[in-house]
Amino acid sequence: MLQLILGQLLNGIIVGSLYGIIALGVTLTFGLTGIVNFALGAFMMLGAYGTWYLYDVAHLPYPLAVVGAVLGVSAVGYVSDMLLFRFTRGNLVNGLLVSIGLISVFEALVLSAFTTTPKDLTYVLPGAFQVAGMFLPKIKLVVCAVFLVIIFGTYLALTRTWLGRAAFAYAQNPEAATLMGIRTERLQTIVVVYSTALAGLGGGLYASMYSIEPTIGTAYILKAVEAAILAGVGSVIGALGGGIILGVSENIGSVFFPSAFRDAYGLVFLIGILLVRPSGLFGDRL
Amino acid sequence: MLDLANLNVSYGKQKVLRDVTLSLQAREVVALIGSNAAGKSTALRTTAGLKKAESGTISFAGKDISALSTVDRVQSGLVLVPEGRQIFPRLSVEENLLMGAYHRADRNHLDGDLERIFAMFVRLKERRNQRAGSMSGGEQQMLAIGRGLMSRPKVMLLDEPTLGLAPIIIEELGSIVRGLAREGLAILLAEQNAMMALGCADRAYILQSGGIVMSGDAKQLSDTPEVKQMYLGT
Numbered sequence: 001m002l003q004l005i006l007g008q009l010l011n012g013i014i015v016g017s018l019y020g021i022i023a024l025g026v027t028l029t030f031g032l033t034g035i036v037n038f039a040l041g042a043f044m045m046l047g048a049y050g051t052w053y054l055y056d057v058a059h060l061p062y063p064l065a066v067v068g069a070v071l072g073v074s075a076v077g078y079v080s081d082m083l084l085f086r087f088t089r090g091n092l093v094n095g096l097l098v099s100i101g102l103i104s105v106f107e108a109l110v111l112s113a114f115t116t117t118p119k120d121l122t123y124v125l126p127g128a129f130q131v132a133g134m135f136l137p138k139i140k141l142v143v144c145a146v147f148l149v150i151i152f153g154t155y156l157a158l159t160r161t162w163l164g165r166a167a168f169a170y171a172q173n174p175e176a177a178t179l180m181g182i183r184t185e186r187l188q189t190i191v192v193v194y195s196t197a198l199a200g201l202g203g204g205l206y207a208s209m210y211s212i213e214p215t216i217g218t219a220y221i222l223k224a225v226e227a228a229i230l231a232g233v234g235s236v237i238g239a240l241g242g243g244i245i246l247g248v249s250e251n252i253g254s255v256f257f258p259s260a261f262r263d264a265y266g267l268v269f270l271i272g273i274l275l276v277r278p279s280g281l282f283g284d285r286l
Numbered sequence: 287m288l289d290l291a292n293l294n295v296s297y298g299k300q301k302v303l304r305d306v307t308l309s310l311q312a313r314e315v316v317a318l319i320g321s322n323a324a325g326k327s328t329a330l331r332t333t334a335g336l337k338k339a340e341s342g343t344i345s346f347a348g349k350d351i352s353a354l355s356t357v358d359r360v361q362s363g364l365v366l367v368p369e370g371r372q373i374f375p376r377l378s379v380e381e382n383l384l385m386g387a388y389h390r391a392d393r394n395h396l397d398g399d400l401e402r403i404f405a406m407f408v409r410l411k412e413r414r415n416q417r418a419g420s421m422s423g424g425e426q427q428m429l430a431i432g433r434g435l436m437s438r439p440k441v442m443l444l445d446e447p448t449l450g451l452a453p454i455i456i457e458e459l460g461s462i463v464r465g466l467a468r469e470g471l472a473i474l475l476a477e478q479n480a481m482m483a484l485g486c487a488d489r490a491y492i493l494q495s496g497g498i499v500m501s502g503d504a505k506q507l508s509d510t511p512e513v514k515q516m517y518l519g520t
Contacts, residue, residue, distance in 0.1 A: 165384070166385070168374075168376070168377065172377070175368070176368065176372040176373070177385075178357065179334065179336075180389070180437070181389025181437065182389070183357055
């Protein structure tokens with residue numbers, strides 16, 4: 001029993017860090033543009049398919065395939081920002097409409113190119129460590145480590161670099177940021193594109209562990225938004241924390257309760273936390 | 287240094303500024319005095335480029351800057367310290383100050399600038415690692431001014447700095463403004479607190495429902511009966 005729980009705990013952390021990296025994009029985009037980009041799930045799916053294509057079809061080495069996919073997704077993100085998101089700044093409803101529209105477009109495109117048949121990457125990194133009677137697949141550990149490094153790296157960039165501090169300052173007071181001489185439009189584009197790149201990376205690494213279909217993004221974006229709210233919107237470390245709490249509560253929950261309702265356990269947790277702390281777990285901390 | 291000529295500004299159908307003309311020389315403190323909603327903030331915000339004028343020109347250091355963006359105006363040395371301070375509450379005091387120098391080419395060598403600000407505002411030095419949002423109103427106002435100075439401006443637009451501050455802090459603010467002008471900064475000070483503004487300004491303009499109704503030497507203005515009655519309450 002203990003082993004089962006520990007195993008689920010680890011699974012929860014891994015899935016949670018994936019929620020977290022998308023939640024980070026949700027939080028950053030919301031902080032700088034005032035919209036919730038629900039299309040980030042679809043960007044994640046694009047990253048997954050891009051990686052699959054470059055690795056399994058074009059036979060690039062896996063890390064290179066992920067980098068290629070992330071660059072491709074960022075390019076798509078940039079074009080969508082220039083053509084669409086740029087016109088929805090600060091307008092939650094329009095942003096929602098555009099992002100939901102984009103989901104359909106991306107899913108339809110991928111569907112027509114690659115059909116609904118799930119794709120599986122041939123083994124990227126086989127093998128597992130055996131610790132205290134549990135099997136820890138190497139690939140999952142690597143994926144989790146990459147997510148952690150990226151999230152902490154983003155935190156450092158936001159607190160230590162000029163661009164990052166400008167982004168953080170803008171999220172607190174857009175007008176004052178303009179008065180500091182910060183070119184806010186460029187800053188917004190950078191953050192929107194960076195968020196799509198994060199989602200793309202999430203998808204690229206997801207593809208190494210699970211099989212992919214055009215609709216995988218849907219569940220993840222919902223979880224990511226949940227994680228961002230749970231953490232308190234605007235918090236970077238919180239996005240990771242929120243993601244992990246969500247992932248763990250789902251996985252542990254399904255040990256004791258029917259696993260068909262796993263999505264609900266996280267929600268119950270979310271409601272519980274919001275009742276106690278309306279501004280989220282990490283409140284107004286970065 | 288700074289000239290506004292026949293500036294007209296509206297919010298929708300509401301005309302907020304009518305033919306406002308004023309000038310500011312180097313090393314000069316000029317007060318823009320008026321009651322609530324007289325248009326002081328609008329005048330400053332339009333000068334800083336946050337609000338578009340319907341007609342009229344704004345020239346700064348001999349150049350027409352009416353078409354420039356706010357960022358370009360900041361870069362050329364015109365900085366607005368906005369009403370209500372507008373500091374970044376979740377950044378530390380020091381980080382707030384650094385943001386003021388964001389657009390400067392030499393922004394990675396700011397130790398000298400920081401020391402200068404800290405010498406001027408000792409309490410900011412004591413609190414340099416504290417979150418700005420946790421400070422008192424007076425300290426936040428000093429921070430907002432310090433942050434403005436970090437951009438090395440030639441002209442500072444100060445919007446209602448005394449708002450909500452204790453009398454003793456207001457007095458301190460007055461001497462800081464004078465001190466900055468002595469060091470070569472030109473300051474346009476929008477104030478409802480006419481006592482403070484006339485006390486530290488060289489010249490003043492009086493703004494009433496969007497138009498300038500009186501202007502002149504600050505001392506002389508504070509002796510005119512209308513000003514005494516309407517703005518000084520004596």
